[in-house]
Amino acid sequence: MASNDKIGTREAVAATIYFLSTKLLISFPQHMAEIGQTAAWIVPAISFATATLGFLVIVALLRRYPGMNIVEASEKAGGPILGVIASLGYFLFFFATTVLLIREFSETVSTALLPRTPLSVIMGVFIIATLVATSMGPEAITRASLVGMPLIIGTLVLLNLLLLPQSNFDTIFPLFGPGIGKIVYGGVVHSGIAGEIMFLCIIAGQLDERHKVQRMGLTSLAVSAVFMIVSTLTYSAVFPYPLSLHIAYPGYESSTLVYMGRFLQRIEVAFVFLWVISACIHLALSGYTATVIIKDMLKLPSHKPLLPAFAILGFTLALVPSDVPQATYIDFMIVKTYGGLVLFAVPLILLLVSRLRGDHNTNRG
Amino acid sequence: MHCTKIVIIAMLITACTVVIGGCWGRTEVDDLALVMAIGLDKGEDNTVYVTLQIAVPRAVASGGAEGGGPSAGGGGAGASLITTMRGRSILGLVDMANTYIDRRLSFVHSKVLIVSEDLARQGLAPYVSELVRFHEIRRTMFLAVAKGTAREFLTENKPVLEQNPAKNLELLTLASRKAGLIPPSQINRFLVEMQSLAEEPLVILAGINKEQQSAKEQAEKQSEGDEKAKAGEGNSTSQPNIPINASDIRYLAGESPSIGGNPVELLGAAVFRGDKMVGEITGEEVRHVLYLRGTFKQGITVVRSTEADDRFVSADLRLARPTQIRIERDGDEFRIKVNVTLEGGLVGSQEDQDYTNPKALRAVEMKLAHEVEKGCKDIIRRAQTEFSSDIFGFGNKARHLTMTWNEWQDLKWSEKFPNADVKVTVQVELRRTGLLFKSPQPSAD
């Protein structure tokens, strides 16, 4: 009966894993191939390793201010101006992610499921679903992710297994694609692909077992990294390097390739069906995160009044990129590149500032 | 409370979408014309002939040709309609087809893409890329090259056992592939191999049985003239004179020594370099390619007996373990060592042998290994000299020799492959002798 209004450890981990790995379903593997060529699968490994370091920095900052989430801690550490700038940075990352994801998911649905339905309808329905979920608050969303966890794990494992006959693992050679240096650089620069780990620190105030936040983060990072690496590996084995650059919807296209005899084929719709649910969870999570940052920044009592405004804003902005390639380009080459910088470098600066000032918050333990 | 309000609002909106949105994108199944096979033929002036085989559901459901069958279109498989159009792009013609086909064309259930040989020799890249970008086209469609025209193949396809056109083509492909007489060939695979620097595509070869065609022609002639009737009579009493090759499976599509049944067959493969067809290989050669690729499933191999020239031994073989390919680089020289290990059992033997005697079985093994090895060497030689196309995918192993993509590109494997030194060793292990140890023989006296 207790633990009602707190987010349990498992729920938080599940939500973070969802948050981190649902982008597999959109153009993620294709961008990895762009960066890493045949070594596409190494890129997420490096990005996640970098993000882990970044996460440790954030946690260190968080530890200095017990009882606070990262937005409050940033403000406390950096003062009102620096803090607000930092929070705006976080917000922009999550809001841009949400907006672009709405567009990308909608485009995927449009291509895979409803080629003759107007995009705005698909997007509108996505936004309504997101709105319903976000208005119910983080407990509902994180619990939904826990229920949905078997779903994404199941589909990813199943898809990877079903694609085995179609894959040729020789094609991941030459092992280092564009060369070790370029892979490492690409991976580090794109550490923003694991930037959603910040979510844990944003909901830190609501966590049931806040002291475990580091362990929770590391677990989610590790699990998601495995998903990412394995899926990218399968992708590059099914669509070898030059071809892997050409696929617009990698997740969908690989699922269309499932052919296990006469009776087990053409099952991509089932996968997309399950992915839509995952996408909704992801959108709800990122939408919630974006609004709650603003809420904490403006010190509002509830995030709910913000939702309609954000929904309309999101809907409008999602239609701004003129085409799919542009949307995915903005997502991966801009948001996920500079996003990492904002999410991990800013807390580092704040941490240093806070150290220099010798600032601690002990009265709110 | 707040949440429930939102839920209610969401439901209202959904209800609205139902009312408003009912018309988007919804298509009843009986409004669809399901295209089962697409045929592409080369036309004059850079045009293309597109042949579509469309299933007639009523005929399929009522179980056969009688339903709506051959008269419905230009003949062909019982329950389908076959139509041909000429144009410059394939998808442009799809809309055109809807001017005279009353249901909306849908490719979501297409099984086979058949291209004619001359189109394949001209290059398939533009057409295949055009198709795979279209969301209804599945990358798992089978790809076949027809000797002659694709239209002819589709119209001549008169299945007897499986009258459902959808099942017929797929089953044919799967059955033939299981025996290892055609290569696995789906559009996606073709795309991968076409783009790859390490391997070249091998595509199913389809054809119309010549014997059957000539028999048909003969029968027509027979009915025409009386003087020919005598010869015809002779023909019908004795067996038709079918030319045969040295091995029972060394045939190209359309050449198999058979008569009766469905005149179309899938046998052998078309060899490509890039997107262009450069040659064709027989069913037996396909099998050897599969041995070397390590994707052979199971099949019966027949060899001449060691003891008597007119006796044959057949063994059911499968790969005991994946084929091992080792590749060594020495400057610009590549040495490839391939080790094929087959195992299986005797399924038929015309020899008078006691296979409990280890020697006898070893002798058959040796013979089998020898034959397989010879076959492999032959096809490698052909691939290197005649086609200069790495249909075995040795290049995939060569990738391991390089560390970066640039290095691999600079290697230019397609230029190195024809000069590579390939050594094949084959081991055959017979584990069982079928239902008999000894062959039953007539009494000596």
Next chain:
Amino acid sequence: MGLIDMLLQKFISLLSFDPPEDKTEARHNTGVQLDSAVAEKELSEFGQDARSAGQRIKDRRKARSRPSRVQPKRLEGVKPRSGFGFGGSLPAGLTRDTSEISPDIFASETSSEVSPFAGKAGGDEVKPLTESLDENLEIVKRLLHHGTNADVVVREFDIPTEPKTAAAIIFMEGLAGRDAINFSILQPLMLIANLDDDGEADSRLELVKRRLLPGNQVTESNNLRAVIEGILSGTTCLLIDGSDIALSVETRAWEHRGIDKPSAEMVVRGPQEAFNETLRSNLALIRRRMRTPDLITEMLKVGTLSKTDCAILYIEGLTNPQLVDEVRRRISETKSDHIQDTGILEQFIEEKPYVLAPQTLSTERPDRMAAFLAEGYVGIMLDGSPFGLVLPATFWSLLQSAEDYFLRWPFGAFLRVVRILALILAIFLPAIYLALTNFHPEMIPTDLLLAIAASREKVPFPTVTEVLIMEIAIELIREAGIRIPGVIGPTLGIVGALILGQAAVAASIVSPILVVIVAITALGAFAVPNFNMAFAIRLYRFVYILLAAALGFYGVAIGVFIQLVTYVNLKSFGVPYMSPVAPYTRSSGDALFRYPLWKSEIRPSFLEPQQKERQPRISRGWVKEQGKNNRAKSGASKGEENGK
């Protein structure tokens, strides 16, 4: 009629505190609404005027509120009441238990705080009885509307003491048992009172009570209100001249149905008895399964008119007291005139009335109720309702049946899987069919697709219409099957399902595959063990059909997501609905599957029971002993396999 009544009452209740000149009207009107309270008011005012139409309405209402009187025919399980106690139909061994309960009832009756209506209309003002029998009788008669009210029986007689004492008994015919009154009240009082009067008794009342009344429960009271309530619940009130104390003798013996087989929650293996409409026998059924003094049955009254007995059941020292408090709070804060079934009470105390999911679990099985109580749930039983409520309900508990536990665990687990499959089919199958055929024909095997296309060629409607026609038809069959009298019911089911389907196909109104789909869907809904859940599923099905018709699988997926979020956000009595899955809490893995009983060591921790362990880690002690023996024999260390 009901609506007019309601409006009238609303209007009347506004008038009820009108100035004195309107007194007659006000009195008569409040009489409609609250009988005893108003009667007391009358009493205090010494109003003597005759009854008006309101009286008759009241009588009708009273009659309606008593289920036993509305019962059209005598059920076979009904037995004649025997003389002693109320429990004529119960085994003798139960008397002890029930006598334990009944004082509670009386206690709660007398303490005015429990009665939710106490404060209103001056009910606190309780007129004590006087010493004059005539006066007392007059008041009681008037309060009970003796004369107009035909079921009130007043029997005046003399107790042959020296000197004679006038006395009277008042009871309600039908509620009180005839034999009990004849043999344990009237007979001793009238016949043997003159024997052996040693004059030791202080008063006649004491004499009567101590020596002359063999009834097993006798309560003294000089509170008129309690007396009246007692009479209305079936006790017999004995008034003795010269005493201002009324004696309430337990004679409750109204007609009721015997214990029957469960009709909604049938099992093959397991107990075959169900609750009936009598609260006391229901409580006895539960108590028989839990012979612990810690099983508490708290009594409340719900409904201002019906004054239905409502029992809250829990186990002291096990059940989370917060949960009990919450249940108690919600029930006692519920204000309505007529709550006669748990189905009605449920709607007053559930958390979110707008969500389709059932938020309480109703069961008619005493064994199930007992099992839930043992896990730390709270039970509610209502007099007159053969269904008990279990609180809080979780999504998973609504998918469970009592039989799951009576079977060996692999079978029980298998049943669970089958049921979840049934749930999924019942909700989604028509929607999936619709989405597949209308939006995603690529998912259907080619042969099947061609067959569907061929069979649809002559159907003149879009698939949505087809699906809706068939779904509505099946709902009609289901509803008609329940309403159609007796023997024809099952026949109609067959007629409807087989012939209608067949004919619809033959007439090319629907395609044959749809009949298969609708049939499977209907079966799936029937396989869901909880009636409420099955209802929710039937409604959800239509929502999903519409979603699928609009947006195909995308619509269905969005629907699933919204439903998922709604469900995880839902709470039943403070407990998250999807516990123990989301939020994850420790439990014995008893949500989706069922694990071996000896491994299910803990009670569901989302209930936060005071005792977390259901059994020790080593529940099968003999295994250990056997292990010891083995070890002794072989000398090898054999691991103790229990409890891992």
